[in-house]
Amino acid sequence: MSSFKLLRSLSKKVWSGRGTPEEHGIKGDAHEPKDVQAVNLMREALFQKGELPEDLNDFHTLLRFLRMRGYDVLKAKDSFLKCLKWREEFGVYKLAKEFEFEEYGEVQRSYPHGFHGVDKCGRPVYIERIGALDLETLLQKTTLDRLVKHHVCQQEKTSHLRFPACTITANKKIASITAIIDVTGVGTSSFSKPARYLFTEFHKIDSNYYPETLSCLFIVNAGSGFRILWKLIKTFIDARTSAKIQVLGNDFKSKLVEAIDPSNLPDFLGGECKCPDHGGCMFSDKGPWNDPSILELLQTVEAKDEDKHTTVEDVWFSAQSTPDNRNEQTSKERANITLSQKFDRLQVTAAITEQKIRAVEAAVEETKQVLQKLSRQINDIINHNKD
Numbered sequence: 001m002s003s004f005k006l007l008r009s010l011s012k013k014v015w016s017g018r019g020t021p022e023e024h025g026i027k028g029d030a031h032e033p034k035d036v037q038a039v040n041l042m043r044e045a046l047f048q049k050g051e052l053p054e055d056l057n058d059f060h061t062l063l064r065f066l067r068m069r070g071y072d073v074l075k076a077k078d079s080f081l082k083c084l085k086w087r088e089e090f091g092v093y094k095l096a097k098e099f100e101f102e103e104y105g106e107v108q109r110s111y112p113h114g115f116h117g118v119d120k121c122g123r124p125v126y127i128e129r130i131g132a133l134d135l136e137t138l139l140q141k142t143t144l145d146r147l148v149k150h151h152v153c154q155q156e157k158t159s160h161l162r163f164p165a166c167t168i169t170a171n172k173k174i175a176s177i178t179a180i181i182d183v184t185g186v187g188t189s190s191f192s193k194p195a196r197y198l199f200t201e202f203h204k205i206d207s208n209y210y211p212e213t214l215s216c217l218f219i220v221n222a223g224s225g226f227r228i229l230w231k232l233i234k235t236f237i238d239a240r241t242s243a244k245i246q247v248l249g250n251d252f253k254s255k256l257v258e259a260i261d262p263s264n265l266p267d268f269l270g271g272e273c274k275c276p277d278h279g280g281c282m283f284s285d286k287g288p289w290n291d292p293s294i295l296e297l298l299q300t301v302e303a304k305d306e307d308k309h310t311t312v313e314d315v316w317f318s319a320q321s322t323p324d325n326r327n328e329q330t331s332k333e334r335a336n337i338t339l340s341q342k343f344d345r346l347q348v349t350a351a352i353t354e355q356k357i358r359a360v361e362a363a364v365e366e367t368k369q370v371l372q373k374l375s376r377q378i379n380d381i382i383n384h385n386k387d
């Protein structure tokens with residue numbers, strides 16, 4: 001075999017040798033060839049300019065931007081770079097590390113919202129009782145600016161803690177949420193100027209910087225007033241998002257339990273959960289991301305990463321863990337390793353492997369470029385000698 005052919009063959013092997021998630025031990029996440037090809041092209045474009053931060057060099061993160069822009073690599077790259085710029089300007093890393101939302105308890109009383117459990121596929125469930133929003137009282141307890149910061153911190157927690165924890169528990173890649181918005185009493189006159197500003201900001205941040213993380217959205221208790229408002233809102237929502245939304249009246253329970261087990265649904269949505277120890281479901285942030293054994297496993301993943309750098313996961317473990325998490329993680333509970341926890345440990349080995357593979361992928365991208373350059377040079381020499 002000529003040197004040129006050998007290099008081409010090697011390059012091809014290196015380029016395609018990334019393995020499937022099944023080979024890494026995470027089930028049900030086979031990458032479509034179309035997705036792999038588009039992500040590779042996007043990585044290549046970002047690597048050339050040195051604009052791919054290690055902590056965001058994640059297959060699913062890049063794929064989300066590609067899906068958002070209809071698989072147009074240049075447009076997806078442009079959106080990704082705008083996101084990086086926003087993260088820098090907004091100070092996302094610093095915010096996640098330092099922001100403390102002390103007024104959380106008070107805010108929940110006039111704007112009940114938050115994560116509660118998982119759906120039947122293992123995705124985090126987000127619930128918002130927008131019909132219970134009391135903006136006047138809310139703005140006595142906090143400011144619009146702090147609510148936006150809190151929203152960004154929660155998005156970071158979802159990306160860097162809730163999704164990894166759900167991935168371990170479900171034993172398959174989880175990178176999207178199921179949401180329920182209760183619009184009891186909401187109509188065309190429900191939204192004052194500050195409320196419109198707030199929800200427009202949330203929508204802008206979510207759609208531009210955390211795209212394609214919504215699996216499905218149930219809007220429940222929609223009355224005639226909301227249905228008129230919905231026709232207006234719909235004009236601002238893209239068709240892809242719109243297709244994920246179901247607007248339901250007060251007979252929503254059967255639809256919700258198709259997607260979410262009653263044990264993960266609060267009683268006010270027809271489920272069985274009341275979270276009495278937390279003062280109600282909207283105060284609990286219930287989910288595998290609060291399970292001490294899962295948190296310990298995720299910390300193990302971080303600790304085992306030889307090229308460890310400060311990530312948002314570290315930040316959440318050290319600065320943003322809720323007091324409940326810290327209380328729950330007693331030495332007695334840590335010592336009480338059940339069979340199920342041992343099984344979880346086996347699962348996390350797969351997650352560790354996946355992380356390492358990702359690091360190798362980054363090196364492979366660079367190697368591929370060097371090999372391609374080298375093969376071109378060899379080709380030039382061969383052609384030159386022929387002449």
Ligand SMILES: [Zn+2]
Pocket residue numbers: 116265266273274275280281284286
């Ligand atoms: Zn509950």
